[in-house]
Amino acid sequence: MTMSEVFIDGKRYEFEGQPQLLQFILDLGLEVPFFCYHPSMTAPANCRQCMVKVGSPVKDRETGEYELDDEGNRVIRWFPKLQTSCNTVIADGMVVQTQESDELVQRAQKDTLEFILANHPLDCPICDQAGECPLQIQTYKYGPEGSRFEVKKVHKPKHVQLGPRVTLDAERCINCTRCVRFTDEISKSHQLTIVERGDKNYPVTAPGRSFDDPYSLNTVDICPVGALTSTDFRFKARVWEMNQTPSIDITNGKGCNIDLWTRDNLVLRITPRFHPEVNDYWMPDAGREAYQLFNENRVSHPAQKLESEQVSASWNHALETLAEQLEQTDRKDVLFIGSPHASVEENFALMQLANLTGAKTPVFTPHVEEGSGDGFLLSDDQAPNAEGCRLLGLEEVSPKQMQTKVSEARLIVALNDNLFGRGVLDATHAKNAFWVVFASNHTETTQMADLLIPITTAAEHAASYVNVDSRIQRTFPAKETKYSNRRLSMEMSEGRLDRFGTSFDNWVTEDHKIDCVPFWDFATQAGERLGLNLHLIDGRQIMDQIATMNPAFEGVSYVTMDEQGGIVLAKESMAKSK
Amino acid sequence: MTYEFTKEDLDRIESIKKEYPEVKATTLQVLWVAQDRFGHVDADVQRLVAATLELPEAHVHGVASFYTQYYKQKMGKHVLDVCTCLSCQLCGGYDILNHLEKKLGIKAGETTKDGMFSLQQVECLGACGYAPMLQVTNGEFVNHLTEEKVDHLLDKLRNGEDPEHEMMEMPLRKQKENP
């Protein structure tokens, strides 16, 4: 059977099934400008921007053969009007001309942009969307040079607080209806509608109702103009000043793929990153608020408790104290506590340290809030890596068992998990032991620490997390610590500012670099001090070690993860190895 | 303000629901039931309609705002919709509107202080042959308006009389019938 064929701007392409023309063109890496179309929602074809010229070959009724002209080319019957490519289904033999090869199409796209801009405020200099605005980009590429609109623009409501997280400027809206379709088709909260008619149209909630959809900020992402902006992020930074680093949402077991947007080592916002099998184009609002975790309330520099007061201590002192405690304490009285909130690599490092010092396998307690999930992108599991802990072979214990173990221990080495804050432990369980706490942020648990050692967050290291569906995915370092350097680290992205900024740029400061190290760094140093052979360099190398040692992780590496968008691990292999 | 449908309204809504395969389709018709009952479909009434039909409030709001005949706020007792579109424009629709503005002391889009009349300028009402004309509160058409006829109408409405239905004959048809 021969493949079906379509000719786009004179080039032949093959296709199967019934693809939509615009998506097919985009998948080829080609471009047709559009606004209202979104691959995960219905296509209303209302912006009229993706116009192309479409024709079909004429077939002889009797023979079914293509009719040919004098030069032997197929006779094409063109559609009488230009077609919107978003909702055009490709048929065999179809001939398409885009703006690349047809002047009428160019003209139509320019005309539509002129209409869109007629009532648009053209306030890019004060608009948050500038720099990542499809309207701005496409106007530069395909739009008219000037405006012939010399009459009064329509005025509509501005800076409307639609809900706790989203702000509306109705004058900028181009009525693509993506936001309304999002609440109807994706989040299904049905909280938005277009009101009024004609050029008075704009999207809004029912009167007196708040746009408190737990996924509301996705409408900001998909708004092709600056009509919907994030109330929190508004006016904080220009997009071209920021670095964009791929990462994983660590506030939930679902493991949404995200981007961290940083400027001068502060994470300023989080946006979803497309992953067809995990989160599509979306993420919950809750995961976006996590950006503050990376900036605020950080544990910076080690501390030791002296007479119930934590005082600053040197890194050497911290190392020495940990080593002494491990040497002094009877192995059976030492409890290592792993964390579903920490990465696979960190938990592995903890396991190694425990094993080599002869202590028992680390324990962990999952962080599950029954009924808090929504069957969409929020799972009951509040931690990003419970499954990773299980697959590594940490001992899963209930809160009750954890309380007993903690009460019986003399020395506790705990990895980044707010056990006191989330109700697993309270002060009565902690009395007997010396607490060594590795943490990124100050919490109820760090207050209990006799020795507090600051470690990196998902925004500062490359590390992996196994989500509720057993998919292992990894982060990239997005912000520098006191001991890492963007230009030297091959793992870190560089933004325009990093490359072209100077020390005179007024936003550059050292203040946002946290005095912390990756947990495996500290574990390795502690191992050295104790004469143990713990050789943990970075996430990439640790994952290679894990892959050779633990059959559950066989074949997993940063390279394969990056190539495949994460890897789904088989739960059974773990069961066998146990 | 909170509004409630009467038993009669709810029965009517139930019978409307039977006319359509799904409840969303009843939105326009139930907004009419509501407007007939409360005289408008403001935000609170829209909310009542949404709750009664178990539909999203945003949907009901979007629909109510799309259609011009739904009053999104409280209106005067009588709403005078004066057509000024094409045929009415040609035949003096604007003169009638101006006359009413003067007579009532309000501009189009406003309501008299006593709450008796709201005046609106509207688009074609489908009575082009009987221009100029107006419609009273989404109800009867008053055709072939003159200033005198308008004055008379205002008096009637003030006296609590409803405008009667004017059968607009088909001229030639009548002629043939009575040669």
Add this chain to the structure above:
Amino acid sequence: MSQSDWRTYKPVLIPPVDNLHEIEVYRKQGGYEALKSVLTDKKRWADPKSVVDEVKAANIRGRGGAGFNAGLKWSFMPPADGGPRYLACNGDESEPGTFKDRKIFEYNPHLFIEGAVIAAYAMEITTIYVYIRGEYRPFIEMMRKAVQDAYKNGMLGKNILKSNFSVDMVVASGAGAYICGEETSMLESIEGKRGYPRVKPPFPAQKGLWGRPTTINNIETLSCVPLVIRNGADWFSSIGAKNHPGPLLYGISGHVNRPGVYELPSGVPVLELIEEVAGGMRNGKKLKAIIPGGSSTPILRADQLDGVTMDSDSLRTAGSMLGTSGMVVMDEDTDIVEVLWRISHFYHHESCGQCTPCRDGTGWLEKILLKIRNGDGETRDLDLLLDVTTQMEGRTICALADAAAWPVRYTITRFRDEFEARCKKSVHALV
């Protein structure tokens, strides 16, 4: 009996019978006999398809403005699959200058109901929705009463006229939106939504109301159906203009002595319609121009009207369209700038706002025209207006943008001197 000469024509859609809107009177006049014949005379009507064929042969061209052969439209319905199928009757007439279907609701509702039920039988429809513009409240009430009477008399509902055929009819009220006269917008409105026209394909015959096969016909179109069944396709197609045959409801408004709705054969000469039918120009004024079939159809100057008849072929040759055959007549005193601004205001007000070129184009047109009307226009604005119409036409989901563009284009080109007289001379050219 020839019905082609309008002077001797006897109305058949709305014959001069008192109280014809009452079902008893209608039946006494031979009403519902066509339906009875279709449902019970198996010799004459072997199957639903034979009805479709007859209607197709009669060439009833859609009276809503597009002029598509109704029977042909019916034949697009896919074969019945046991699921629901709908007939949506378009009684939304809202195009300025159009006020004809209300006469059917008022005077002869059962002719329409009979036609709709015959259509339902022909297409194996399960439910008929009659969508009437909300402003027609008095006529909606009349229609609802007529539907009730039809149910009581067994013309609607289960086992109509003791046949096995059943169909329901629901009257749905609009609420003030011109766009709902656009067929797919009307479907959205019947479904209880904002009246946004749908993208085609899929066409309503494939996916109409609630995703099911649906045919949409105008009220007057369906009212022609019982006449075709009763008298035959040949009889129907012999009336009036050859390519656009049948009785036609002419709505005449504007500066004539006797405006109103007239039932005459199609193809009446425009000037006779004005002079003889509508009683001539008011106050003895001279004719300046007409808009032949609703505000969207291109305006024709008086000097363009010689020999022009009210049918699609003749009007196309003259440079316009038959549309809804609602003719607006303007006398010599008419300010054409004012008229065009008002038409543009209408389309600006009625654009649903879905498609960019229409949403922003209709407003732009009106605002430029307003500027010209107020004496602030420049001659280059006229060229800009023409440009904007080109940018709007054929670029949207439905035809409202076209309907808004045509009057501007043709009124300016046909009355350019009057527009220029209102404009200042441009000091600089268009960008």
